[in-house]
Amino acid sequence: MTLETPQQLPSAYDPASVEQRLYQKWLDAGYFTPTIDPAKRPFVVIQPPPNVTGELHLGHAQRATVEDALTRWHRMLGDAALWLPGLDHAGIATQVVVERELAAEGLTRHDLGREKFQERVWDWVGKSRGRISEQHRRLGVSCDWSREVFTLDPRPSRAVRHTFVNLYRKGLIYRGERIINWCPRCATALSDLEVEHRETDGNLYYIHYPLANGNGRLTVATTRPETLLGDTGVAVNPEDPRYAAFIGKDVVLPVLGRRIPVVGDEAVETDFGTGALKVTPGHDPTDFDLGERHGLPIVTVMHPNGAMNAEAGPYEGLDRFQARIQIVEDLQRDGLLELVEDHRHAVGHCQRCDQVVEPMVSKQWFVRIAPLAKPALDVVRDGTVRIVPERFTRIYENWMENLRDWCISRQLWWGHRIPVWYCGACDQEIVEYEDPDACPHCGSRDLTQDEDMLDTWFSSGLWTHSTLGWPDETEDLGYFYPTSVMETAHDILFFWVARMIMLGIENTGKAPFHTVFLSGLIRDVEGAKMSKTRGNVLDPLDAIDQYGCDALRFALTVGNAPGNDARLGASKLEAARNFANKIWNAARYVARAMEEADDLTGWSDPPAVHLEDRWIKSSLNRLVARVNRQLEDYQLGEAEQSIYEFLWSEFCDWYIEAAKVRIRSADGPSPVPMLVHVLETTLRLLHPFMPFVTEEAWSNLVARVPRERELAPSIMVAPYPVADASAFDDAAEDAIASVREAIRLVRNARAEFRIPPAQPLELLVDPGAPQSALEAEAPLIRALARVEPLRFLEGRDQLPTTGAATAVVGGAVMAIPLEGLVDIGAERMRLSGELADAQQALERLGARLSDAQFLEKAPEEVVERERDRQRATEERKARLQELLTQLSE
């Protein structure tokens, strides 16, 4: 590749011409695949596998950026960094998507049959995978594509099979008639987590249940009157004086006329409704528990599709919502409906298809959760697993302490099939690692496999180890497990993270990672969740086309605190794009300075002799220290902010501008080696976040540099910067700060008095101190403030007393003679104001420093800092007073 001259480089950074080329270069070099090396420390991130049928959205892009940044950082630290990508078959989500497609053709999955339907899904998967993969690559992710896994691949499927069999044999998986959440649209059971509760306007119906003996009646309140068809009791609180006498008697179920008992139970809330509760064990989870306590029978009144069944008597065949209307009418007719109230309450909806979910008793497979939850709780409590940000630890604990058994069977056709066979001859359940040919109990070949599929999250829960080869003792598993950081969105803490911890410990004996890093959700500018129906979805690829990958990555992560939701809009993307362009142009400038410099010797660690060099080197090393600290503490957004500020406001705004002055005058040591050094270091610091522009700029720099140290072939395998504390230089930083202040004051006066930028100004300075930084930096002040002549005075009495803009910087006094422009009275007013400020500050400082408590209790360095400030403020006050006296003469 021939090196372009700096002049040939475009003046605006063009991401499109860089990104694909560099990504290919990294792929070809094999940087994304770590080598298993016992001498190295492994760093492992397992990617949360996106749904195979979905497209990546900005949330994925943000998480990918965080995961990539962590991986790139560790790779540069010299770790064996593995970021393992994958895809999730997403059972119910995918099935719903494909069923919708079928519905558009007027078909259901039953028209196709199980096999054809599965083929159809695989077709869809094939199309979708390519898109997801393309999106990921465009995001610049450095994941190891050679290890990419799909949840339905043979290896993870084997892990699913082994886990199921092991848990079954330990008695931790069982089949039973329990109350579950049923989606009539999807015709499948759902776990508690897959139900979304939404506040909905409904009614509360007060219904009379006459006593069987004809002496009165009980009135119950319900939001779902149609379920009374499945009532097998009425419950009241035994402490409730209104109803105590009813316990043990029978009431007559309206409409159906069935006799059902009244039972006493403490769980009944006396102040909800009438205080009497109809008990429907077949269609309500609390009633199920209650019914179990009192031995009440279970009656299920609905078909799986939500229509009423034979138990519903005259309502058989009606849809559940029609049945509700009909029953209410009938109750009214019979005079059994006391009243109907408006009532707002939470109604469960299917997470995937939004239908109202029906609690229903059904025969399903469950995981016994308590024995798994205990160790998973312990590892978080004892710090083996750290959750970032910390506040989610409590949320995790609360949830884990209140878990019900996990319903894992789904009446779907897409996913991992439940590995249980039933023998037609002896009726035994057969659960083996390999598919059985014959019944091990009776030898019969009349075997049928369970029709159901496993909850997707069952396989996801194994992801940290199934991707590395478990249950086999593979080299990958031995080296990379347990993994390091699990980064994911906080909304799947329970769905996924908790189950990974439970099943990771269960299968391997070890917690699957040491850190959980939870990201917030990405919202649109208005703060709304992005969704297709709202039409506010921003495709990551569009954003990349428009602003560039680095800009998107930066915009998605800069300044974000872990776990907090963030909004993204055009202005943030523009700011990020501008930053990429700033870096590009800084690099372009430095490259040009290099071409024109005679000697770049020492660039890799230039000695800091000149005050400006001492300052920038000190400042750079403080930045490096800070960024390392922030990364170690997972404050990625802050780290980016730090780099942004240094690069733009320190390096570009001041060091480069100062360097130009020195280069032009050819006076003193050349700043070019330092320019190269600072930029090269900062690019490495930033690379994990903005991989492309840093690589491109870095390559352009190092291609022009003498080989003073071994140079990596790519910034992504170059070492991450380490701070050199010996470069810290407070004196230089203070000195440059006062020079900057002086320049700012001159520019300020120029703006205030409307003096054209090109017109030089005379500046008189009484430096005050013998070794003033203002004197040392006179050329810089001349150039950046457009000062000519700049004269340093012997004594204050030489300062002009009229018609001058004046200011105090540290111990120095400056005056810009502006006869005829400056109103001396206004000038005096301004200085008096400053004097008053100084006086006020001194009073505060004096009070603090004379407080014995403060002196005794505050740390030494804080006291010392206050003393320094007091000294400086006193000096400033003295100078201001002198100046004012002079002006009033």
Added chain:
RNA sequence: GGGCGGCUAGCUCAGUUGGUUAGAGCACUUGCUUUACACGCAAGGGGUCAUAGGUUCGAGUCCUGUGCCGCCCA
């Protein structure tokens, strides 16, 4: 009903062992074709950190109460 989070400049947000005069981006005002960058440069305006108490030498930061907004769980 229980829990969590937010309330900081016009807007969006940082601010992690409590320690300068509380920061950034965007927006705003003024002026600039200054040969790296107008995706830029310079100067500037703008905040009693929701509220009431408390702890402390010192509170945006810790504690308690209150108000509004959002989320999670039941």
